[in-house]
Amino acid sequence: MPDLRFGDAEPTDEERIAVDEVVADLGSVVVVEGERLVYAGHARTAERRHLLLPALHAVQRASGWISPGGLDYACRQLEVPPAEAYGVATFYHLFAHEAPEATDVVHVCDDVACRPVGALGLIDELRAAGHHAKASPCLGQCERGPAVLVQRCGDHDLTVAPGSVDEVAVAISGRTSTASVSLPQVGSPDLRLLARVGVVDPGSLDDYRAHGGYRALEAALAMGPDRVIEEVTTAGLSGRGGAAFPTGVKWRGVADQQGRPRHLVCNADESEPGTFKDRVVMEGDPFSLVEAMTIAGTAVGAERGWLYIRGEYPVAAHRLRSAIDQARVAGLLGDDVAGSGTRFDIDLRIGAGAYICGEETALFNSIEGFRGEPRNKPPFPTTHGLFGEPTAINNVETLVNVLPIMLDGGEAYRAIGTERSPGTRLFCLSGRVSNPGTYEHEFGITLRGVLEAAGGVVGADEPHAVLLGGAAGFFVRSEQLDLPLTLEDTRAAGVSLGSGVVMVFGEEDDMVDTVRRVAEFFRDESCGQCVPCRVGTIRQEEVLARLRDGATLDAERDLLDDLAAVMGDASICGLGQTASGAIRSALDLGLLEGSR
Amino acid sequence: MNDVPVPTPRRLVELTIDDRTVRVPEGSTILDACHQEGIDTPTLCWAENLTPVNVCRVCVVEVENSRVLVPSCSRAAEDGMVVATDSERVRTSRKMVYELLASSVDLDRADDEVHAWMDHYGCDPGRMGDKADIATVAQPPKVQDDLYVRDYERCILCYKCVEACGDDAQFTFAIATAGRGFDAHISTEFDVTLPDSACVYCGNCIGVCPTGALVFKTEHDMREEGTWDEDAQAVTTTVCSFCGVGCNLELHVQDEQIVKVTSPADHSITNGHLCIKGRFGWQHAQS
Ligand SMILES: Cc1cc2nc3c(=O)[nH]c(=O)nc-3n(C[C@H](O)[C@H](O)[C@H](O)COP(=O)(O)O)c2cc1C
Ligand code: SF4
Ligand code: SF4
Ligand code: SF4
Ligand code: FES
Numbered sequence: 001m002p003d004l005r006f007g008d009a010e011p012t013d014e015e016r017i018a019v020d021e022v023v024a025d026l027g028s029v030v031v032v033e034g035e036r037l038v039y040a041g042h043a044r045t046a047e048r049r050h051l052l053l054p055a056l057h058a059v060q061r062a063s064g065w066i067s068p069g070g071l072d073y074a075c076r077q078l079e080v081p082p083a084e085a086y087g088v089a090t091f092y093h094l095f096a097h098e099a100p101e102a103t104d105v106v107h108v109c110d111d112v113a114c115r116p117v118g119a120l121g122l123i124d125e126l127r128a129a130g131h132h133a134k135a136s137p138c139l140g141q142c143e144r145g146p147a148v149l150v151q152r153c154g155d156h157d158l159t160v161a162p163g164s165v166d167e168v169a170v171a172i173s174g175r176t177s178t179a180s181v182s183l184p185q186v187g188s189p190d191l192r193l194l195a196r197v198g199v200v201d202p203g204s205l206d207d208y209r210a211h212g213g214y215r216a217l218e219a220a221l222a223m224g225p226d227r228v229i230e231e232v233t234t235a236g237l238s239g240r241g242g243a244a245f246p247t248g249v250k251w252r253g254v255a256d257q258q259g260r261p262r263h264l265v266c267n268a269d270e271s272e273p274g275t276f277k278d279r280v281v282m283e284g285d286p287f288s289l290v291e292a293m294t295i296a297g298t299a300v301g302a303e304r305g306w307l308y309i310r311g312e313y314p315v316a317a318h319r320l321r322s323a324i325d326q327a328r329v330a331g332l333l334g335d336d337v338a339g340s341g342t343r344f345d346i347d348l349r350i351g352a353g354a355y356i357c358g359e360e361t362a363l364f365n366s367i368e369g370f371r372g373e374p375r376n377k378p379p380f381p382t383t384h385g386l387f388g389e390p391t392a393i394n395n396v397e398t399l400v401n402v403l404p405i406m407l408d409g410g411e412a413y414r415a416i417g418t419e420r421s422p423g424t425r426l427f428c429l430s431g432r433v434s435n436p437g438t439y440e441h442e443f444g445i446t447l448r449g450v451l452e453a454a455g456g457v458v459g460a461d462e463p464h465a466v467l468l469g470g471a472a473g474f475f476v477r478s479e480q481l482d483l484p485l486t487l488e489d490t491r492a493a494g495v496s497l498g499s500g501v502v503m504v505f506g507e508e509d510d511m512v513d514t515v516r517r518v519a520e521f522f523r524d525e526s527c528g529q530c531v532p533c534r535v536g537t538i539r540q541e542e543v544l545a546r547l548r549d550g551a552t553l554d555a556e557r558d559l560l561d562d563l564a565a566v567m568g569d570a571s572i573c574g575l576g577q578t579a580s581g582a583i584r585s586a587l588d589l590g591l592l593e594g595s596r
Numbered sequence: 597m598n599d600v601p602v603p604t605p606r607r608l609v610e611l612t613i614d615d616r617t618v619r620v621p622e623g624s625t626i627l628d629a630c631h632q633e634g635i636d637t638p639t640l641c642w643a644e645n646l647t648p649v650n651v652c653r654v655c656v657v658e659v660e661n662s663r664v665l666v667p668s669c670s671r672a673a674e675d676g677m678v679v680a681t682d683s684e685r686v687r688t689s690r691k692m693v694y695e696l697l698a699s700s701v702d703l704d705r706a707d708d709e710v711h712a713w714m715d716h717y718g719c720d721p722g723r724m725g726d727k728a729d730i731a732t733v734a735q736p737p738k739v740q741d742d743l744y745v746r747d748y749e750r751c752i753l754c755y756k757c758v759e760a761c762g763d764d765a766q767f768t769f770a771i772a773t774a775g776r777g778f779d780a781h782i783s784t785e786f787d788v789t790l791p792d793s794a795c796v797y798c799g800n801c802i803g804v805c806p807t808g809a810l811v812f813k814t815e816h817d818m819r820e821e822g823t824w825d826e827d828a829q830a831v832t833t834t835v836c837s838f839c840g841v842g843c844n845l846e847l848h849v850q851d852e853q854i855v856k857v858t859s860p861a862d863h864s865i866t867n868g869h870l871c872i873k874g875r876f877g878w879q880h881a882q883s
């Protein structure tokens with residue numbers, strides 16, 4: 001008998017059915033003699049606790065909130081203590097823990113790219129029209145703001161972008177999201193990662209094959225794991241999720257953990273403000289990611305792949321689920337991948353509104369059914385990742401780069417880009433450019449070149465400021481327009497490419513408000529675990545609010561400096577460590593001058 | 597011959613701390629090494645009877661070739677490590693961590709050593725702004741039964757109570773961290789009262805709380821009345837008589853009344869943890 005105590009609230013029939021669907025594959029619990037049947041402890045999490053996040057989604061979808069009866073029912077099925085499950089549920093923005101005011105919640109992005117295009121006004125208009133509208137951090141639709149996510153009770157969620165009162169009504173009545181935008185460079189022969197986006201039918205495996213799909217997997221299986229890793233190493237592929245770690249080295253590290261169960265995780269959490277490139281790949285060419293994950297998984301010796309996608313991407317998630325199902329039916333996933341005798345399959349996991357879950361160890365905790373709190377490193381994921389087992393975790397863009405490497409070889413790949421930054425890079429153009437959207441360029445193109453390819457700055461020759469790399473990146477100004485966008489050049493200039501964000505601001509934009517919104521983002525998204533970040537980010541936001549309200553910079557500078565130093569030095573993870581970078585750069589560039 | 601297995605001696609690792617060469621058994625943390633060398637190191641979320649969670653960050657030290665500071669309480673000592681425990685970077689971070697806490701939490705009942713360290717580093721929480729104008733965790737105490745009070749405006753979120761209630765001692769899991777960021781807090785499910793939760797009143801969470809956020813109702817009431825006086829309290833050690841396990845009890849007595857019960861963290865049976873009978877049984881005996 002379980003030694004946990006549950007509540008006595010009853011689930012509704014809908015909640016019971018929804019949770020039962022999630023736990024359908026689980027048998028009843030087998031208790032080893034002498035074992036404490038407590039999944040809350042890290043013991044046996046791989047068996048059932050990892051279904052907590054899907055079960056919470058099921059309850060939220062069924063009732064529009066995480067009700068006491070629904071939570072308790074999920075806890076009984078999964079042997080999770082209610083207090084812990086409540087702690088997990090309240091970690092995520094997309095789970096409500098109070099009865100909903102309305103069945104649909106309309107989340108409106110009021111983040112840095114959407115504010116200048118009327119996000120705040122839209123929230124008021126939607127409320128006036130009777131919607132339950134809530135401000136949200138970046139929804140990953142920055143090229144077509146103001147972005148809206150309609151979270152529905154009893155039905156699938158909808159993306160509406162650009163959002164308006166009318167478009168929201170149309171989307172709800174038709175139960176359809178706004179169609180994906182076409183790619184500015186669509187059909188260009190220079191595209192390598194985006195070649196099929198906007199060209200191939202994302203819902204058809206046959207069409208994917210007709211456009212060259214699954215030839216890379218065939219090549220990889222013929223080469224065998226060691227050669228695959230060698231080619232990736234030769235190619236000089238580095239991670240596109242932010243830290244630019246060499247992918248070949250990471251894979252080698254995991255492959256070397258012979259005899260232990262291993263995992264391959266695709267990080268599709270994409271929540272860095274200004275970032276939407278991975279979504280464009282997943283919506284436009286979902287099979288390419290499934291194929292790339294299969295190559296990566298079989299190379300590192302993982303039998304299980306996990307695709308963790310942010311909860312705000314309903315269209316991408318739907319297409320990926322369909323792609324995974326089709327690949328499985330076709331024998332391209334499962335016990336015998338493409339007849340090779342190798343086993344590999346993919347679990348799709350959906351986040352629930354938490355930027356921090358993009359941090360790799362937080363992502364593991366989130367999948368395992370714990371709060372998305374980052375772990376202290378070392379140990380690193382290559383030896384202690386998901387469920388404490390060796391794990392290769394890569395960003396979506398990193399993984400799809402593996403396809404051309406398999407087809408053309410590592411040497412050919414190396415010839416593109418620069419010596420130390422081989423390959424192409426996806427850039428997310430938003431803000432005051434003529435043609436915002438996702439672009440693919442060779443490493444080494446200048447910032448000016450990137451802006452020109454997007455039709456230039458709207459209404460000016462040069463940008464007032466550019467946010468490069470996302471909220472965890474830095475602001476730059478016109479002096480940096482000729483900076484070659486490579487890992488080495490950006491590093492030397494003290495900035496970073498981060499997740500490929502190029503967000504353009506004009507003279508007309510309120511930079512003090514923008515910078516304050518960046519500070520708000522970090523306060524809002526801090527997991528709250530460590531003191532420098534939990535309290536530091538709110539103190540930083542308070543300073544910027546004071547500046548907006550007329551305080552002088554001189555009076556606040558020492559405190560900002562010390563906060564930056566201590567968050568950077570003493571925080572557990574990258575969130576706290578980078579939470580003051582963009583703000584400091586704005587200060588150094590005089591972008592907050594108005595508040596002197 | 598005796599066949600009691602003799603533990604194989606652990607290999608020693610050699611590292612440098614503050615220019616001294618230090619040898620500790622493999623698996624020791626940097627904090628263990630500091631303790632061995634008598635190097636005073638502040639801690640808030642660490643306790644010898646709990647698994648390190650490394651969240652408070654007051655114990656950070658500088659390790660050569662590490663980009664950021666590392667928590668000494670959880671980082672294993674390694675051969676060749678070069679550690680500085682009192683560098684400018686370390687002092688700046690430790691000082692501000694205390695300031696950040698003190699600016700948001702009421703530390704007036706925190707352990708004496710908290711105040712000693714804050715003096716040592718010259719902390720000035722006031723520079724974060726007037727407490728009336730900035731975010732704090734101020735809230736009324738939760739008084740839900742006659743045994744203990746949860747006064748979360750004194751909570752620094754060190755996770756110790758969660759660990760003591762969970763898989764470090766009690767395995768009851770009545771409380772957990774809920775919410776996120778600055779709103780993160782310790783809670784039962786849906787904030788139900790303790791009597792409605794899984795709590796079995798072992799009081800282990802009270803025993804580990806470093807800031808007086810979790811206190812015996814007696815202590816809470818006496819502090820409210822202004823009659824709490826630690827200087828006038830005597831501590832008597834005894835063995836709990838409720839069952840045969842043999843737990844050590846420390847009875848804190850003021851004016852011939854027991855006012856709270858603790859157990860030493862280094863006691864071989866309890867590790868500082870008790871059950872409801874040992875922790876609160878005196879209330880019945882006394883009344
Ligand atoms: C706060 C934070 C958020 C992150 N979010 C993401 C993300 O959304 N997607 C991503 O791929 N990497 C993200 N990362 C980086 C990951 O931790 C990790 O480095 C990456 O997934 C590794 O993949 P790569 O080597 O292919 O880049 C984030 C890191 C931090 C600190
Ligand atoms: S730095 Fe921030 S997000 Fe990272 S662990 Fe600490 S509190 Fe959480
Ligand atoms: S008294 Fe015991 S059971 Fe109750 S919350 Fe504290 S540690 Fe948990
Ligand atoms: S109540 Fe006490 S023990 Fe629990 S987290 Fe807060 S300060 Fe730590
Ligand atoms: S969707 Fe609004 S800023 Fe990204």
Ligand code: FES
Nearest residue numbers: 650652653655669
């Ligand atoms: S004592 Fe080490 S982080 Fe808290």
